[in-house]
Amino acid sequence: MVEDQVDRFFEVLADPTRRQVVRLLGEGPRRAGQLAAATGSSSPAMSRHLRILLSAGLVADERGPDDARVRIFRLNPEPVVAVQAWLDQVQAHWRDQLGSFKRHVEQKETS
Numbered sequence: 001m002v003e004d005q006v007d008r009f010f011e012v013l014a015d016p017t018r019r020q021v022v023r024l025l026g027e028g029p030r031r032a033g034q035l036a037a038a039t040g041s042s043s044p045a046m047s048r049h050l051r052i053l054l055s056a057g058l059v060a061d062e063r064g065p066d067d068a069r070v071r072i073f074r075l076n077p078e079p080v081v082a083v084q085a086w087l088d089q090v091q092a093h094w095r096d097q098l099g100s101f102k103r104h105v106e107q108k109e110t111s
Contacts, residue, residue, distance in 0.1 A: 005082045012056040017041060018049050022058060022075060029074040
């Protein structure tokens with residue numbers, strides 16, 4: 001399950017506009033129009049990007065308290081936590097591999 005989340009995360013963030021949206025939402029919640037303006041995207045294009053981010057779970061939306069037509073988008077940290085756990089596993093694996101290699105080289109040098 002975690003591997004699927006990681007794959008989807010990287011697939012979705014392969015697009016530079018979506019990465020920019022995630023960076024912007026990391027600063028705080030925003031409306032779609034604000035995101036479109038900040039990224040230089042059209043409203044229909046931003047709508048497609050947000051739909052993809054929503055379906056991947058990277059972004060969540062809520063309705064404005066004063067106007068139900070206004071949607072406010074925010075970053076959802078859960079997929080980022082899953083990717084961080086995966087990266088921690090990869091890093092631990094390589095740390096172990098490099099440590100073993102270092103010990104092997106040092107042992108050969110002293111022989």
